[in-house]
Amino acid sequence: xLTSALFRQHIDSVCEMSRDALRIAAAAxxxxxxxxxxxxxxxxxxxxxxxxxxxTAPHFARIAPVPGPDHLVCLxxxxxVRLVQVVPTDYWEEAPTxxxxxxxxxxxxxxxxxxxxxxxxxxxxxxxxxxxxxxxxAGRLGIATAAVEPRVLQGAxxxxxxxxxxxxxxxxxxxxxxxxxxHQAAREGFEDARSEREIHAAYLEATGALDAETPYPNxxxxxxxxxxxxxxxxxxxxxxxxxxxxxxxxACVHGYASDITRSYASRDAxxxxxxxxxxxxxxxxxxxxxxxxxxxxVSLHAQAVEAVAHVLCDxxxxxxxxxxxxxxxxxxxxxxxxxxxxxxxxxxDVGGQIxxxxxxxxxxxxxHPYLRTxxxxxxxxxxxxxxxxxxxxxxxxxxxxxKTSPAFDWRLVDALTPCGGIRIEDDVLVTExxxxxxxxxxxxxxxxxxxxxPTAP
Numbered sequence: 350x351l352t353s354a355l356f357r358q359h360i361d362s363v364c365e366m367s368r369d370a371l372r373i374a375a376a377a378x379x380x381x382x383x384x385x386x387x388x389x390x391x392x393x394x395x396x397x398x399x400x401x402x403x404x405t406a407p408h409f410a411r412i413a414p415v416p417g418p419d420h421l422v423c424l425x426x427x428x429x430v431r432l433v434q435v436v437p438t439d440y441w442e443e444a445p446t447x448x449x450x451x452x453x454x455x456x457x458x459x460x461x462x463x464x465x466x467x468x469x470x471x472x473x474x475x476x477x478x479x480x481x482x483x484x485x486x487a488g489r490l491g492i493a494t495a496a497v498e499p500r501v502l503q504g505a506x507x508x509x510x511x512x513x514x515x516x517x518x519x520x521x522x523x524x525x526x527x528x529x530x531x532h533q534a535a536r537e538g539f540e541d542a543r544s545e546r547e548i549h550a551a552y553l554e555a556t557g558a559l560d561a562e563t564p565y566p567n568x569x570x571x572x573x574x575x576x577x578x579x580x581x582x583x584x585x586x587x588x589x590x591x592x593x594x595x596x597x598x599x600a601c602v603h604g605y606a607s608d609i610t611r612s613y614a615s616r617d618a619x620x621x622x623x624x625x626x627x628x629x630x631x632x633x634x635x636x637x638x639x640x641x642x643x644x645x646x647v648s649l650h651a652q653a654v655e656a657v658a659h660v661l662c663d664x665x666x667x668x669x670x671x672x673x674x675x676x677x678x679x680x681x682x683x684x685x686x687x688x689x690x691x692x693x694x695x696x697x698d699v700g701g702q703i704x705x706x707x708x709x710x711x712x713x714x715x716x717h718p719y720l721r722t723x724x725x726x727x728x729x730x731x732x733x734x735x736x737x738x739x740x741x742x743x744x745x746x747x748x749x750x751x752k753t754s755p756a757f758d759w760r761l762v763d764a765l766t767p768c769g770g771i772r773i774e775d776d777v778l779v780t781e782x783x784x785x786x787x788x789x790x791x792x793x794x795x796x797x798x799x800x801x802x803p804t805a806p
Contacts, residue, residue, distance in 0.1 A: 351603075367509075370505035377501040381477055386409040386422040387481025387482070388419060412456070415448070418464075420435050435464060464486075474490050481498075509706075511698070511724070517605060527607070531552035531558075545571060566581055567583075571594055572594075573766065575593060576769040578739075590617075592618035599696070608735075613626075621765060625771060629795075630795045635656070637786055644726045646725065647714065647717075661683060683739060686737065687719050688720070731776060740762060
């Protein structure tokens with residue numbers, strides 16, 4: 350349960366992280382007496398008066414879970430955290446409704462009717478740094494250009510964002526519970542062979558969300574569309590043939606996201622695909638079990654690639670040994686993305702490639718350029734574990750024509766391609782004793798669900 354005490358503890362922790370970031374910036378030669386965080390400014394579509402769906406800037410959202418644009422927060426060591434909440438009076442649009450949340454019991458809150466009034470109510474912050482997407486606001490606050498998102502301070506704040514407080518973990522855990530309701534509805538849609546659009550609507554209804562309130566656009570994919578990693582179309586027609594299904598969808602709680610993927614196969618799906626799904630379910634669980642403090646995420650990714658190579662060889666999709674598969678990168682067309690990423694206020698949360706409090710970056714290895722997390726895991730990190738196995742014609746085509754072609758059973762590959770792909774994803778918290786899977790208590794694995802009956806011949 351979210352209490353004032355839990356949120357106060359969270360604010361105290363974030364304030365200490367901010368003080369540390371200010372100390373790091375000062376040691377690097379840039380001194381700031383505080384930090385101003387801006388929620389962001391409402392944008393409109395080009396040459397139109399229609400508003401773009403608003404997303405709160407994450408550093409602001411870590412302090413104040415209030416929806417809508419223009420709000421400001423001032424973090425000044427030794428002073429209460431001050432929130433200027435913009436509550437417009439407007440008959441064109443309804444002001445965002447504040448959440449049921451104890452922020453007003455913990456923060457010093459003042460209200461302003463508009464963005465201009467908010468800047469005056471914040472007081473003199475010209476000695477502060479500014480973090481936010483609209484740099485013009487910093488100018489109105491009298492903050493120097495050099496103090497707008499200064500590199501070292503920004504890097505230190507991003508570094509600290511990876512360490513989730515108990516309040517943040519509670520939000521992500523609740524976001525998993527809510528998303529599990531949607532995934533259950535989607536599984537029923539799979540079993541009833543409903544269209545992608547119908548399943549998407551059922552997911553939103555089950556989670557109580559509008560499209561704009563999900564942490565990312567839901568991926569609802571039948572058959573070969575499961576191989577389109579960020580598939581968005583959502584077809585209205587019933588699936589044909591409807592033998593495989595992939596859903597990647599989450600939920601938001603006070604700005605914190607869950608990110609969950611499940612894949613399913615009917616009983617009349619290709620038997621090798623069904624076996625691959627079972628193997629990937631086991632593989633995902635095994636990799637998630639290895640999450641612990643000090644673990645190299647890059648190493649976890651390499652272990653996942655090797656495990657996928659074993660699946661490909663054992664099922665006869667590749668006709669050579671695992672050593673040759675790894676040496677020639679033959680598993681990579683089947684797993685072209687990273688094992689996962691940090692999770693929090695952003696689905697792909699910041700800090701995954703920052704390896705020191707001063708903001709030093711570690712790029713992904715050349716062989717795996719899409720790996721979003723290269724940082725070793727630590728207590729309080731929340732990461733996704735989402736290995737995949739896909740049949741993507743664009744990635745397989747160079748091998749079909751190249752010297753490595755004999756390594757592939759192309760007849761089997763062609764038979765499996767209509768099934769699209771497999772991805773299974775949980776959200777995992779790093780704890781002092783190892784890890785806590787935040788997803789599995791609410792949502793069973795692929796193999797724990799019933800498969801659809803075969804379709805009539």
